[in-house]
Amino acid sequence: MNAVTLSKRGSPALGAIRRATLGRGLPAPLRVTLARLLNYLACLGLALLLWQALVSLFAVPAYLMPSPAQCFAAMAKAGAQLAGAVGWTVFATLLGMAISLVLATLLAMAFIACPLLDRVVMPLILLMRTVPMIAVAPILVLVFGREQGNTVGMVVLLTFFQIMLAAKKGFQAPSSNLMELMHTCGASFWQTLFKVRLPCALPYLFTGLRIAAGTAILCAMFAEWLSGAPGLGSLMLDAYARQDFALMWAAVLASTSAAYVFFTLTIAFEVAVIEWAR
Amino acid sequence: MRETGILRRGAAQLLPPALVLLAALLGWEAAARAGWLPLTVARPSAVLRLLGSEYGALLGEMAPTLFAAAWGYLLALAVALALGSAAYLYKSLEGTVLTVGAVFNSIPIIAIAPALIIWLGLSLSTRVAITAVVCFFPLLIAFVQGLNTSRATTAELFTVLAATPLQRFRLLALPGALPYLFMGMKITAPFALLGALVGEWTGAESGLGVVMLNAMFGLQVDRLWATVLLACVVSTAAYAYVCLLERLTLPADLREGEAV
Amino acid sequence: MAALAIDNISKTFDIDGRSVTALEAVSLDLAPGEFGALIGPSGCGKSTLLRMVADIVSPSAGRITVAGEAPRKARLAHHIGFVFQDATLLPWRTVSENIRLPLEVVGGRRAVDPAAIQALVELVGLAGFEHARPSQLSGGMQQRCAIARALVTSPQMLLLDEPFGALDEIMRFRMNLELLRIWAESRTTALMVTHSIEEAVLMADRIFVMAARPGRIVDEIRVDLPRPRRLSQIGEPDFVALVERARKSLFGDMVEMLQDA
Numbered sequence: 125m126n127a128v129t130l131s132k133r134g135s136p137a138l139g140a141i142r143r144a145t146l147g148r149g150l151p152a153p154l155r156v157t158l159a160r161l162l163n164y165l166a167c168l169g170l171a172l173l174l175w176q177a178l179v180s181l182f183a184v185p186a187y188l189m190p191s192p193a194q195c196f197a198a199m200a201k202a203g204a205q206l207a208g209a210v211g212w213t214v215f216a217t218l219l220g221m222a223i224s225l226v227l228a229t230l231l232a233m234a235f236i237a238c239p240l241l242d243r244v245v246m247p248l249i250l251l252m253r254t255v256p257m258i259a260v261a262p263i264l265v266l267v268f269g270r271e272q273g274n275t276v277g278m279v280v281l282l283t284f285f286q287i288m289l290a291a292k293k294g295f296q297a298p299s300s301n302l303m304e305l306m307h308t309c310g311a312s313f314w315q316t317l318f319k320v321r322l323p324c325a326l327p328y329l330f331t332g333l334r335i336a337a338g339t340a341i342l343c344a345m346f347a348e349w350l351s352g353a354p355g356l357g358s359l360m361l362d363a364y365a366r367q368d369f370a371l372m373w374a375a376v377l378a379s380t381s382a383a384y385v386f387f388t389l390t391i392a393f394e395v396a397v398i399e400w401a402r
Numbered sequence: 403m404r405e406t407g408i409l410r411r412g413a414a415q416l417l418p419p420a421l422v423l424l425a426a427l428l429g430w431e432a433a434a435r436a437g438w439l440p441l442t443v444a445r446p447s448a449v450l451r452l453l454g455s456e457y458g459a460l461l462g463e464m465a466p467t468l469f470a471a472a473w474g475y476l477l478a479l480a481v482a483l484a485l486g487s488a489a490y491l492y493k494s495l496e497g498t499v500l501t502v503g504a505v506f507n508s509i510p511i512i513a514i515a516p517a518l519i520i521w522l523g524l525s526l527s528t529r530v531a532i533t534a535v536v537c538f539f540p541l542l543i544a545f546v547q548g549l550n551t552s553r554a555t556t557a558e559l560f561t562v563l564a565a566t567p568l569q570r571f572r573l574l575a576l577p578g579a580l581p582y583l584f585m586g587m588k589i590t591a592p593f594a595l596l597g598a599l600v601g602e603w604t605g606a607e608s609g610l611g612v613v614m615l616n617a618m619f620g621l622q623v624d625r626l627w628a629t630v631l632l633a634c635v636v637s638t639a640a641y642a643y644v645c646l647l648e649r650l651t652l653p654a655d656l657r658e659g660e661a662v
Numbered sequence: 663m664a665a666l667a668i669d670n671i672s673k674t675f676d677i678d679g680r681s682v683t684a685l686e687a688v689s690l691d692l693a694p695g696e697f698g699a700l701i702g703p704s705g706c707g708k709s710t711l712l713r714m715v716a717d718i719v720s721p722s723a724g725r726i727t728v729a730g731e732a733p734r735k736a737r738l739a740h741h742i743g744f745v746f747q748d749a750t751l752l753p754w755r756t757v758s759e760n761i762r763l764p765l766e767v768v769g770g771r772r773a774v775d776p777a778a779i780q781a782l783v784e785l786v787g788l789a790g791f792e793h794a795r796p797s798q799l800s801g802g803m804q805q806r807c808a809i810a811r812a813l814v815t816s817p818q819m820l821l822l823d824e825p826f827g828a829l830d831e832i833m834r835f836r837m838n839l840e841l842l843r844i845w846a847e848s849r850t851t852a853l854m855v856t857h858s859i860e861e862a863v864l865m866a867d868r869i870f871v872m873a874a875r876p877g878r879i880v881d882e883i884r885v886d887l888p889r890p891r892r893l894s895q896i897g898e899p900d901f902v903a904l905v906e907r908a909r910k911s912l913f914g915d916m917v918e919m920l921q922d923a
Contacts, residue, residue, distance in 0.1 A: 357512055
């Protein structure tokens with residue numbers, strides 16, 4: 125049963141496998157990660173060159189745009205601080221996603237088990253999906269203050285709906301023929317759930333995780349920025365407020381790289397799952 | 403006779419969740435009155451009262467926010483359509499466009515906003531720019547994905563018909579991309595308001611975001627909840643508007659994705 | 663001058679570093695107005711061969727001439743009509759709009775004569791469905807629309823790739839007779855790929871039987887049954903004899919194996 129081919133059409137994972145032409149001998153997830161990272165480094169290299177050129181050619185004042193060299197100096201000076209901030213942010217993101225995954229899967233199972241709940245609550249959930257959760261951030265700040273609960277809470281809020289909808293779609297994925305087969309075998313609801321629905325749901329779940337992961341880390345940084353919880357977001361705001369623009373841009377570089385790497389890893393993960401399922 | 407059938411079915415679909423929502427709100431109100439909820443959670447009745455009394459002022463504050471959101475979204479759409487078409491017609495550009503877009507998409511909005519403000523100054527057009535940057539990549543990716551979706555046999559058909567690349571674009575890629583574009587537009591519509599809000603939070607004199615931030619720092623609980631509610635209502639309205647646009651443009655069988 | 667001349671065609675594909683020979687030294691020809699059928703097991707390269715005639719795929723060796731021209735010239739001059747196994751209609755266009763698509767590609771929207779389109783719609787039996795969209799049509803009706811689209815440029819070569827493969831048997835026979843009727847009007851040279859021996863004998867003037875690995879032609883059968891062909895011919899002795907002969911060629915030594923079992 126090649127359930128993996130059911131995953132969302134045009135996922136970046138499949139595009140990435142196609143485009144990753146280097147290192148043919150390596151396993152696919154490694155190849156894809158390498159390709160994307162090299163792409164990113166190339167892009168970055170080009171951007172840095174352009175940046176340096178612009179700054180020197182137009183003699184741009186440091187407050188408007190510090191040169192790459194100044195940024196790297198700031199990065200080296202605040203190295204430990206930056207690393208620590210990255211750690212906080214990544215930790216909060218992973219924790220938030222884990223909580224979200226558990227809650228979302230449980231709720232999706234509840235919807236499958238109780239169709240009445242589905243019919244009554246689903247429209248509300250779909251409605252809430254159209255709301256950019258980030259707009260709710262100030263309320264979280266009010267509730268959590270400056271704690272990291274902000275960050276984790278924001279990630280949970282943002283990723284919950286995406287993962288839940290993906291899980292629900294996955295649980296409903298087994299064909300009616302398959303479900304009829306289980307029924308004629310006399311399988312109970314729970315047996316069907318674990319033997320059929322859960323394996324079928326896995327590809328959809330991974331797709332949901334991938335989509336959620338892309339924005340989860342950015343969302344975590346945003347929560348930190350707004351609330352002052354420890355992490356890259358508040359570091360950036362701090363540097364901006366103190367007019368230490370070199371540090372601010374260093375933090376921007378660090379956060380962009382962190383987000384890109386995070387996203388790349390989720391694609392690589394999905395590629396690994398696809399390869400394993402083949 | 404047909405109309406009442408549709409009304410009845412619509413009501414049957416909407417009524418249960420509406421009732422649940424009402425029940426939840428009443429329960430919330432009761433819990434708040436009983437003192438079970440922390441002070442930072444406003445009561446529905448207080449929020450509604452504030453909205454009712456300050457209706458005019460709040461709408462006035464919303465005007466610049468809506469302006470930035472709408473124009474930023476349209477700008478992003480225009481650029482996404484242009485770059486997406488270029489990436490389709492000149493295949494060599496596609497890789498570059500998508501990679502640059504992906505990198506841009508990784509730059510956190512909290513970095514983009516201050517950067518743009520430093521460069522462009524504190525003005526409404528800066529916030530339009532911030533919104534545009536936020537909305538750009540999801541629109542681009544949806545459009546490019548849509549353009550490249552076509553079955554192998556349809557592509558072969560156009561080869562047999564000896565269509566020029568421009569004809570392929572106009573007759574096959576563009577119409578085929580519409581469902582995907584609408585999907586992207588639906589997903590991105592709420593982001594437009596978000597971009598405008600973040601722009602205001604980074605630095606602005608007026609707008610809904612400013613009111614929100616002041617309420618947050620000033621611990622004005624009811625006002626904060628009221629403004630957040632307004633923001634949510636606006637973003638849902640934007641989503642619904644795009645859905646309506648899609649419903650008017652595409653016949654039912656060509657629409658992808660769920661309806662709200 | 664033959665309408666279609668395939669001369670010693672070979673095709674090799676490079677898959678995962680290995681080279682696979684899809685077709686080897688295939689030759690056939692069709693006189694103008696003849697209806698040819700290609701039958702063979704899956705993997706014998708018959709669809710690839712068809713696509714080479716249409717200039718969608720290029721041969722590794724050998725030459726193809728379509729009405730005296732190379733396939734590329736014929737394709738660019740809009741002398742080729744192709745009917746795919748799945749109707750491949752554009753879902754956002756109505757039946758009429760789908761049919762006139764080739765004309766729009768040739769000369770723009772103004773070059774389309776509505777009366778000619780309407781005549782084709784009626785020819786394929788879709789009168790009344792001009793403004794229907796593909797999702798509203800059955801499989802058979804979609805294929806009729808696809809056939810009309812292939813004929814709209816009055817092509818000199820009509821290529822069909824298992825056009826009725828996705829239909830059930832009853833529908834398939836009906837469509838066969840419909841296609842014969844439609845084809846009789848234009849008498850274009852036609853080459854059809856099919857996996858049904860009866861369909862091939864019913865429709866064609868010449869049948870080319872292919873074998874797989876590598877793809878090659880193992881037999882050529884001339885079908886001299888009188889036209890217009892009718893469903894009643896299917897039970898007649900000369901029809902059955904031709905089917906038997908084709909089946910023998912198709913199954914080759916498998917027939918002996920099955921007899922021993």
